Amino acid sequence: MRRFSWLYVPAGLTYLFLYLPIVVLVVMSFNAADTPYRWDGFDTAWYGRLFADRAIREGLINTLVVAAGATALSTVLGTLLAVGLARHTRSKLLDAIAVAPAVLPDIVLAIGLLAFYTAVQFTLGLHSILLAHTVFGTAFVAAVVRTRLAHVDGSLEEASRDLGATAAHTFVRITLPSLAPGIIAGALLAFSLSIDEFVIAFFTAGPQDPTLPIVIYSMVRFGVTPEINALATLLLAVSFTFVIAAQRLSRLTESL
């Protein structure tokens, strides 16, 4: 039998610490009471209230619009940037600029963009959040695609060029398909980061059209709302499914 290891104590604490709040949220989402501090029996009424909540529904739609737009834009910009940085320059400065949005604290980028939008008299709304989210989206897509580029064999591109294909033709027919897994992974990352992003959205949002994180923020700030428990449980279920699906998918592609 294996000896008891003291490592289990802090590791156990880590998992307890990570999951205790989540378990409490999930349990409380089925609580009939209107306060999370008393148990009045099992009930799914909060889910009904959640689905009927217009602010949350509109926030969700706004979030998806912003995330979809920012992801599309970041994927194009980030993929081109990754290829350019890997194949067309050796500049350290350009490398640094491309990773900067991922390293910069969100509040710095947030106030910078607010100052910029105000200086050029750009009206704030969903489009201003979308353009803001594209900044860090591009950086993350470029980073993910670059790691993929490092593993791609350059000889196919060479062969294509030697056989007389134009640069653009080679890029579309050879480079892009070999990068596809990296591009998809980068796009998924940009999408999930945008969906969850609060600080930059908070600074660059207009008075109308808040995203879901902004709606949640105003709900949480005005006190405890059991609807949030139901929302948390649903979001948790979605990300759980997502993670398991990604896991299965990667195992499938590995076996191919």
Added chain:
Amino acid sequence: MSSTLAPQRAARADVGPRGRRAARRGRLAGRLATLGPGLGYLVVFMLVPLALVLSYTLFHRGRFGGIVYEASADNFTRVADGLYLGVVWTSVKLAGLTTLLALLLGYPTAYLIARLPRRWRTVALVLVVLPFWTNFLIRTYAWIILLNSEGVINRTLTGVGVIDRPLELLYTPGAVVGGLLYAYLPLMVLPLYSAIERLDPQLREASANLGARPARTFWSVTLPLTLPGVLTGCVFVFVPSLGNFVIPELLGGGRTVMVGNLIRDQFLKARDWPFGSTLALIVIALLVLLLMAQAWAARRLSGGNRA
């Protein structure tokens, strides 16, 4: 690189000067087409905004908001005032404490995960990252429910009879550190895991065979070799903790003010953008120092290993 250039060079010999010029134009076009859009975007939506914030530090707020473009160092003398420096110091302390706790919890966890059988390793890692994928605000909200005077922890403790009156847990600096730790702990575990997992188990075995006890092996083999991972994890936790304003607001209840709260208030409430920019500049300066220290330490470590 040389392998990609060789055929081009051969082709150039065939086509003469005109072809060579065309090839150079083609390379320039390729560079512009790939780098141009992305870098152009980052210049407009990141570098120009940062330059604006940087320039605002020299100006001051007009009487009705807005910015008066008269250069002075007033913002900096105002920051040097004890009150604001005190807030910056509090932020550094809270973020530092968060980082330390994350390391103390995260290292053993990452170490244990790295030694699990491969099947369980993935599951254990996914379980660490999973809470990170729910909304950040909801994760913070969960702590309000836990820590409230009528919350789960206080009810359990009074129920069991450990305490008579509910403890004041929410709206304390401790609650802020707990919230920050909860938000960023996975960012510590992941780089630590990849550093520990890469470690050659033969090194540990060699150390044990040479008579070192496990503790000695840990301090003189495992820890030094995984220090780059430790540094990365510390930066990943410290940076977002330092500028955070949501957790101090929701879990500190306005009683624990961090520099992020000051910046937010200067921009959205007091409308004193020049002063808010100056505070942001201090945060940036602290982070640049930190990243330079990290790069320096990482370079020293890798140099030490080679020697």
